[in-house]
Amino acid sequence: MWGSKPVSVKTSIRMSLLGMLLVVTGTALITHEFLRRRDARQAGRERAMAFAQAVSQRFETGIKSSPKRWEKDCRRLLDLPDVLAVSIWDSSGRSVAQAAVTPVLRGVLEGWQTTQDVAPTVQSILLSEDNQTNGGPAHLVFTPLRGRVVHAQSPAKLGILLQKGSASGDFTRHFWSFDVPVGIVGILSLLLGSWWLRREVVRPLKSLVQVANSEGTDSQSADPFHRYSELGEIARALTALQEDLSGWRERAQQIERRVDSRIAEETQRITRDLKRMQREALRDPLTRIYNRRFLEEEYFAIFEAQKSSGNDLSVVMLDLDHFKILNDEQGHAAGDDILRFVGELLRQCLRASDFAVRYGGDEFVLILPGISAENALDTANRILSLFAQRAKMMVNVTPTPSITAGVASILKNEPSSHTELLALADQGLLSAKRDGKKQAQISKTRAGTSCSSAVVKS
Numbered sequence: 040m041w042g043s044k045p046v047s048v049k050t051s052i053r054m055s056l057l058g059m060l061l062v063v064t065g066t067a068l069i070t071h072e073f074l075r076r077r078d079a080r081q082a083g084r085e086r087a088m089a090f091a092q093a094v095s096q097r098f099e100t101g102i103k104s105s106p107k108r109w110e111k112d113c114r115r116l117l118d119l120p121d122v123l124a125v126s127i128w129d130s131s132g133r134s135v136a137q138a139a140v141t142p143v144l145r146g147v148l149e150g151w152q153t154t155q156d157v158a159p160t161v162q163s164i165l166l167s168e169d170n171q172t173n174g175g176p177a178h179l180v181f182t183p184l185r186g187r188v189v190h191a192q193s194p195a196k197l198g199i200l201l202q203k204g205s206a207s208g209d210f211t212r213h214f215w216s217f218d219v220p221v222g223i224v225g226i227l228s229l230l231l232g233s234w235w236l237r238r239e240v241v242r243p244l245k246s247l248v249q250v251a252n253s254e255g256t257d258s259q260s261a262d263p264f265h266r267y268s269e270l271g272e273i274a275r276a277l278t279a280l281q282e283d284l285s286g287w288r289e290r291a292q293q294i295e296r297r298v299d300s301r302i303a304e305e306t307q308r309i310t311r312d313l314k315r316m317q318r319e320a321l322r323d324p325l326t327r328i329y330n331r332r333f334l335e336e337e338y339f340a341i342f343e344a345q346k347s348s349g350n351d352l353s354v355v356m357l358d359l360d361h362f363k364i365l366n367d368e369q370g371h372a373a374g375d376d377i378l379r380f381v382g383e384l385l386r387q388c389l390r391a392s393d394f395a396v397r398y399g400g401d402e403f404v405l406i407l408p409g410i411s412a413e414n415a416l417d418t419a420n421r422i423l424s425l426f427a428q429r430a431k432m433m434v435n436v437t438p439t440p441s442i443t444a445g446v447a448s449i450l451k452n453e454p455s456s457h458t459e460l461l462a463l464a465d466q467g468l469l470s471a472k473r474d475g476k477k478q479a480q481i482s483k484t485r486a487g488t489s490c491s492s493a494v495v496k497s
Contacts, residue, residue, distance in 0.1 A: 052236050056229060064225045071217055084161045087178035087201050092159065094125075095182045095197045109136035116199070123166075123177065124148040124200040127184070139200075148179070148200050159183070166202075176203045325375060326382025328395040334404065341394075342457035345408055346449055352408055353415035353448040356464040357381075357422070359401035360441040360476045368436050377440060380429060388422050404461070412451035412481050419444040419479035427477070443471045444479035452485055 094116065113125040113136050124139035126148050139145035147164070162179040177200055184195040321333040345352035359377070366374040381403065385395035394406040407415050423442045430440050445467025447460055454460035467482030474480070 052240060053233060056232050056236065060225050060229050060232075064221060067221055068218060071221075080163070083178060083203055084163075087180045087199075088159060088161050088182070090201065091161075091180035091182045091197065091199050094199065095184050106135050110138065112136075113138035121202040122199065123202055124198075126198045128196045128198070130195055135195075144200060148198050163203075177201060178203060323382070323397040326378055326385075326397050328382045328385055328397055328403075330397055331399075333394070334396050334398070334406075337394075338406065338461075339457050341406060341408060342449075342460065350409050351411050351448050351450045352406070352460070353410045353412055353446060353451075354460050354464040355405035355407065355415055355419050355479075356398070356445045356461070356468040357403040357405065357419070358443050358468055358472070360443055360472075361436075361438050362401040362440055364438070365434055365436055365440055369434060373434060376433060377430070380433065381426065381442075384422060384425055384429075388418060388425070404464075410448070412446050412448035415446045415448065416479055416481055419446060423477065423479060441477040443468060443476045445469065445471055445482060446479060447482040452482055 097112075109127055113127070116122050116125045117138055117140060124137070124144040124147065126137035126139075126145070127135050129135055134149070137145060137148070139148065144166075147166070159182045160180070162181075164177050164179050166175060166177050180199045180201065182197050184197055321329055321336075323330040342352060359381070362374060362377070365377065378397075378401070382395070382397070385403065385405065389395055389405065389407075392408055393410075396404045396406065398404045405415070405418070407418070410418070423444065426442050427439075434440065445464050447454070447463035447467055449460065452460065452463045454463055463482040463484055466484055467480045470482070471478050471480040
């Protein structure tokens with residue numbers, strides 16, 4: 040639909056100019072044709088009336104003849120071009136002489152005559168082809184006869200039916216004498232108007248668009264528009280806007296760079312704080328090793344990764360012996376010192392890929408990826424030995440605190456889940472405690488056998 044697509048100013052001006060030219064030219068041609076046809080009709084009526092009056096004068100000035108002579112004269116008139124029928128009436132309306140090309144045309148002439156109207160009149164009628172003529176428009180002329188030519192009765196009336204001539208010759212003449220010159224003048228006006236508009240409007244507008252779209256404009260950009268007051272004002276305003284825009288763009292870029300730098304620094308700080316908070320959330324504040332939340336969130340993924348890859352995973356459950364006695368005799372401060380020492384000892388004895396977790400008050404869990412049960416047992420014995428040596432120097436209570444450990448692994452015990460592996464390690468711990476504490480044992484129970492004593496402490 041019109042208006043759904045953008046139209047350039049050049050196209051709009053051309054279309055407007057063409058539309059105005061078509062309207063003006065069309066109006067001129069229609070008006071001229073209307074006037075030409077009106078003048079042609081008037082001229083035809085005048086010719087018909089002049090012909091009828093000339094014929095009536097012939098009858099008026101002629102000698103007094105008999106009706107036969109009038110009939111003969113009427114038939115002679117039919118030999119003239121365009122004469123279709125002739126009739127003479129006396130003052131009483133009685134036909135005294137008549138002649139017609141066809142009887143039908145005689146009836147047409149008789150049907151239109153009136154006895155009351157004796158003034159010269161011209162009526163236009165339309166004949167049909169049934170009249171054995173070419174049909175078309177015709178003039179029906181009535182004129183009075185003033186002389187004493189019809190049995191000494193006056194006035195009498197003469198009626199003549201005339202075929203209108205073809206207007207094709209007039210149209211052709213008018214077409215070449217008026218329509219063609221008007222069309223040529225219109226085309227020349229269109230070309231001249233297009234050239235003038237392109238020079239005075241379209242080109243300046245294009246230059247104005249270039250000024251609006253250019254980045255580096257200056258005060259000289261408005262010089263081409265000094266001939267045009269309005270366009271010059273617009274060009275200068277656009278130049279000023281471009282200069283302001285360039286300044287604001289540069290300031291905006293500077294602000295954006297500063298903001299981006301601050302946002303980047305703040306983002307890095309927040310990221311560091313989040314990571315630190317995440318680490319702190321998974322750390323036990325006293326021992327500085329992982330807490331039970333880490334076990335709940337990460338242990339399952341570690342177990343599944345090791346089991347799906349076919350690698351071994353060992354879990355060591357550690358428990359402090361006689362820890363309650365130490366708290367009761369020397370206070371909780373001494374107990375906290377022992378716990379801190381256990382955390383430091385576990386961090387020193389484990390690899391970077393291992394995980395030490397404070398499971399409860401005085402219980403700890405070691406998660407050792409890729410370590411068999413036997414190697415995990417060696418690690419547990421080393422931890423037990425080092426703790427026993429240091430505990431004698433740290434506290435003075437009897438019995439001296441010690442550590443008991445239970446070990447279980449995927450390949451050794453074939454657990455079906457991560458919780459079952461932890462329960463098997465706890466069962467090994469309980470077995471070592473029954474055998475006298477201060478030792479580490481590998482759980483001898485396999486998955487699927489009875490292990491009712493293996494309970495995961497919560």
